[in-house]
Amino acid sequence: MTTLNEQLANLKIIPVIAINRAEDTIPLGKILVENGMPCAEITLRTECAIEAGVDFIVSPGFNPRTVQYCIDKGIAIVPGVNNPSLVEHAMEMGLRTLKFFPAEASGGTDMLKALTAVYPVKFMPTGGVSLKNVDEYLSLPSVLACGGTWMVPTNLIDEGKWDELGKLIRDAVEFVNK
Template sequence: MTTLNDKLASLKVIPVIAINKAEDAIPLGRALVENGMPCAEITFRTECAAEAISIMRKEFPEMLIGAGTILTNAQVDEAIEAGVDFIVSPGFNPRTVQYCLDKDMPIVPGVNNPSLVEQAMEMGLRTLKFFPAEPSGGVGMLKALTAVYPVKFMPTGGVSLKNVDDYLSIPSVLACGGTWMVPTNLIDEGKWDELGALVKDAVAKVN
């Protein structure tokens, strides 16, 4: 059975997406899949996030789809109903983590210091989001954490085409979350060819 960690490690980059119109979900999903990135973390920073996930799930059943910026249990329920494969939160909220665990829904919560890593480990988690990566000390801080803790990380926040290889070179990094290949303005303007080219460049960079 392929685990979430296996899938993340094979993809190397997870596009972190803010989508403003649900009708963009299909062309966006197509741009991702056709250019070698069959995955998406749709953030709950916009009102149509759950609807977009639901549409993308039906149209692209093989895609790995996560729900990002999850802050409440109600959002967890919305995301699960929409058909997500995993949950991502910007910080470490034990209540949200436990709620996901009770529902057998994988969650990758955000941490950026030793205390939070230990709290997450105490709840049985071994895959964590390092966020916000660059403002929290970047590669140097992450190497310090990985030297101590037997966990896997998905750094997100300030990761770009310029530094993604530095993060991926750390053995405990499964994949990086990034927004650079899915800029909201290109999604809003329907510039799918331009977006597809950015996705293709990102895939080529990490493979």
């Protein structure tokens, strides 16, 4: 059985998706899988709440109560951090895989290099990551995968432009696997 870190490293990119209508989840899931992306980070910033099984939780920030709840329930969590104090807090709770958010606003690859020079952790950067800089992030040994909204824009989901979404997803997957 592969670990979460191995799965993330194999995928390289994770689409960050905001869904406004529950009925879009089935066609979106189909488009993702058909185009090489069997994973997604679904945001909880819309009115549309989705109740479904998950393999792991990703959060934008580090909330100790949320992290402890997940640990107690045996649910893998990748909380967001962007500075040494939060990395240390996460490590104190036994976590070694963290979301670096907002990546670009928090210093980008330079900050990741500084953090991993002193902390033995792996990161999944999101926030400002795009096709323009994803290679730079993925070239760092501490980066397992990158998250981004560029692969699955909400407006294309809302408009049901599944073919266009499929192309964006396929292009992104091919780009990072070249």
